[in-house]
Amino acid sequence: MVAKPKDLSQNRALKIVKKASDEGYAVPALCCYNVESIIAGVRAAEAKNSPVIIQLFPWAVTYADGLLVHAAAEAADNAKVPVAVHMDHAQTPEIVKRAADLGGFDGIMVDMSHYEKEENFAKTRELVKYCNDRGIITEAEPGRIEGGEDGVGDTADFALQGLLTSPEQAEEFVSLGIHWLAPAFGNVHGNYGPKGPQLDYDRLRAIQKQVGDRVQLVLHGASGKWFFDELYDKVISCGMAKCNINDAMNDHFINVLKEKAGKAPLTTLIEEGTLAMQKAIERHMDYMGSTGKA
Numbered sequence: 318m319v320a321k322p323k324d325l326s327q328n329r330a331l332k333i334v335k336k337a338s339d340e341g342y343a344v345p346a347l348c349c350y351n352v353e354s355i356i357a358g359v360r361a362a363e364a365k366n367s368p369v370i371i372q373l374f375p376w377a378v379t380y381a382d383g384l385l386v387h388a389a390a391e392a393a394d395n396a397k398v399p400v401a402v403h404m405d406h407a408q409t410p411e412i413v414k415r416a417a418d419l420g421g422f423d424g425i426m427v428d429m430s431h432y433e434k435e436e437n438f439a440k441t442r443e444l445v446k447y448c449n450d451r452g453i454i455t456e457a458e459p460g461r462i463e464g465g466e467d468g469v470g471d472t473a474d475f476a477l478q479g480l481l482t483s484p485e486q487a488e489e490f491v492s493l494g495i496h497w498l499a500p501a502f503g504n505v506h507g508n509y510g511p512k513g514p515q516l517d518y519d520r521l522r523a524i525q526k527q528v529g530d531r532v533q534l535v536l537h538g539a540s541g542k543w544f545f546d547e548l549y550d551k552v553i554s555c556g557m558a559k560c561n562i563n564d565a566m567n568d569h570f571i572n573v574l575k576e577k578a579g580k581a582p583l584t585t586l587i588e589e590g591t592l593a594m595q596k597a598i599e600r601h602m603d604y605m606g607s608t609g610k611a
């Protein structure tokens with residue numbers, strides 16, 4: 318594994334997303350659950366000459382005891398285009414530290430959003446330093462993005478209402494030393510309901526105006542059912558430089574399994590499932606404008 322640079326300005330995750338922010342596009346951040354999705358992500362990035370971020374949830378660390386993280390880091394090290402590895406929604410101090418100590422992550426989302434404000438702040442500050450000392454940058458979520466994802470604790474489990482991010486809150490979080498900020502502006506994890514996303518663009522623009530010169534904004538909740546060219550253009554014009562995708566890629570793998578399980582050899586299921594994810598990721602590189610930006 319390539320050693321992490323002590324100088325955070327040389328961190329590959331930071332460089333990838335900073336360039337996207339400066340040049341007005343976004344980088345797909347892929348929520349990977351298996352080695353097939355990691356392979357699909359790197360193949361898509363190389364085919365489209367695009368940068369990409371491989372994301373793993375804490376589930377991936379505990380399930381495979383770090384093995385998937387090391388696979389992702391090796392794939393990133395060997396890729397012909399810029400690839401970085403990030404942990405999404407690390408929700409306890411223990412998992413943040415365990416992930417940081419594994420050595421494969423370039424970035425970690427320190428998600429203490431389910432703690433009350435004071436505790437959230439104190440924990441985030443301490444963990445940002447812990448990560449930075451190991452050459453790792455951090456993402457945080459002021460406010461609270463509602464809903465849950467496979468492999469992440471649903472914020473509803475903590476019996477708290479979703480809270481939208483204010484520019485003041487964004488400012489407070491930036492003062493903790495984070496590099497990426499995930500605002501809550503009406504975006505949710507999972508299902509948007511029949512009306513689709515009801516996004517507060519004025520709020521997002523106000524946040525961008527307040528802190529966009531010091532951190533990059535990142536999007537959670539880009540549902541594969543609603544987010545295509547138009548919606549990506551809109552959020553990117555408000556400063557989004559990394560957009561997480563989950564069902565938009567993983568559903569294509571599941572569909573191949575559903576269709577072919579029991580009718581084709583396992584190797585065929587794996588190869589066709591990987592290719593279906595690769596094609597879906599490539600489409601998202603076009604939607605987000607990262608194609609050709611490696």
Ligand SMILES: [Zn+2]
Pocket residue numbers: 405406462506537538561
């Ligand atoms: Zn998220």
